[in-house]
Amino acid sequence: MxxxxxxxxxxxxxxxxxxxxxVDPFITNGELAEVGQFxxxxxxxxxxxxxxxxxxxxxxxxxxxxxxxxxxxxxxxxxxxxxxxxxxxxxxxxxxxxxxxxxxxxxxxxxxxxxxxxxxxxxxxxxxxxxxxxxxxANLPRRLNGVYPTYESVRASASGWGRDSDASETVSPVLRYVEMPVMPYAICRMYWSGAVSEKMICMSTTSGKSTCHGDSGGPLVYKQGNSSYLIGSTSFGTSMGCQVGFPAVFTRITSxxxxxxxxxxxxx
CATH class of the missing domain: 2.40.10.10 (Trypsin-like serine proteases)
Structure with missing residues (x-):
């Protein structure tokens, strides 16, 4: 499975x-990045x-x-x-x-x-x-009251280059991004049947917006004020397609x- x-x-x-x-890299249904945004x-x-x-x-x-x-x-x-x-x-x-x-x-x-x-x-x-x-x-995560946040339910941005839909066959030359909530770990485990560990962090991918094939290694960043904190590194998704709403999985940087x-x- x-x-x-x-x-x-x-x-x-x-x-x-x-x-x-x-597969090849892309951000599905992402917004075009502005100069200096990431x-x-x-x-x-x-x-x-x-x-x-x-x-x-x-x-x-x-x-x-x-x-x-x-x-x-x-x-x-x-x-x-x-x-x-x-x-x-x-x-x-x-x-x-x-x-x-x-x-x-x-x-x-x-x-x-x-x-x-x-x-x-x-x-x-x-x-x-x-x-x-x-x-x-980008900043690395910092402890809050002695512990690292889980970042559950906060909105975070993932960015990268590539195709902008499951149907596309060519890599986009321009940087794109999506901003979506971090999914609670317990819910992500239900989607992935235990395939994710506590050393991973998941992003909700509703409305067909997601990281996808080859965005691998790219940033998942939580912005607080003027500071950008790297909380995840793009790791994997489902072979069923990047627009089906399955959570995207990232390596959890705090681990x-x-x-x-x-x-x-x-x-x-």
Whole structure:
């Protein structure tokens, strides 16, 4: 049942199992992003030697990006797009493209492809990235009264590039986003028959609005005042389609803060 419903949002991973649907990235029925609206958004052109795929990521400092393990597992290199709205326009003002070799990719050592457990990865940029109006890091979550919030029922934004409907066959060149409520964990488990763990966070996908195939690794962000907090990294959805209303699942960032800090310090 798990394999029938679960489709990791990346063509490379889906092709590994005949029960999973081969897919490409997109935000379904998303709104067009404005310049500087999501300055933490990274685009990732991931190379596996003789082929490549597209994923998303989140800038969290001048040197580091968070993305999904299933995007980076086995990757030879990745070209990181920062400050981009139109990824097909290399001359876009304020856009940067940075090549990162395999040595700069850190995949969680306990990532399990079959269950998408520990679906998180870090990318260490080889250069210091200066912040601008178009490029700026998202904040990592902070404790409230000594504990991390669950973020249940708050509205959060997910963003990425790609097709804008299940019927579309081409990747969108422009950045899109959706804003939807975070679904209570207990309700998400009912949809996914226990396939989600407490290290995952779910987003409601009503009205056909959702993240989808290949938006993998991209940000789920809760905005409070002028601060943007990265609370999730796009992980998986259902092979039945992205407009059917099944919850989208993200890696819960609060569950991996120690892991993130450990590697950031080790590579400082």
């Amino acid at each position: 798990m394999k029938l419903l679960l489709c990791v949002l990346l063509a490379a991973s889906c092709a590994a199992d005949s029960l999973l649907t081969e 300055p933490y958004q990274a685009g990732l052109n991931v190379s596996f030697g003789n082929w490549s795929t597209w994923c998303g990521g989140t800038l969290i400092s001048h040197y580091w990006i968070i993305t999904a393990a299933h995007c980076m597992d086995g990757a030879e290199s990745v070209t990181v797009y920062l400050g981009a709205i139109d990824i097909q326009n290399a001359e876009e003002e304020g856009q940067q493209r940075i090549l990162v070799q395999k040595s700069g990719i850190i995949v969680h050592s306990e990532y399990t492809a079959s269950t998408v457990v520990n679906d998180i990865s870090l990318i260490r940029l080889p250069i210091f990235v200066s912040f601008t109006d178009r490029i700026r890091a 991996y803060l120690d892991w993130i800090l450990e590697h950031v310090i080790a590579h400082t």
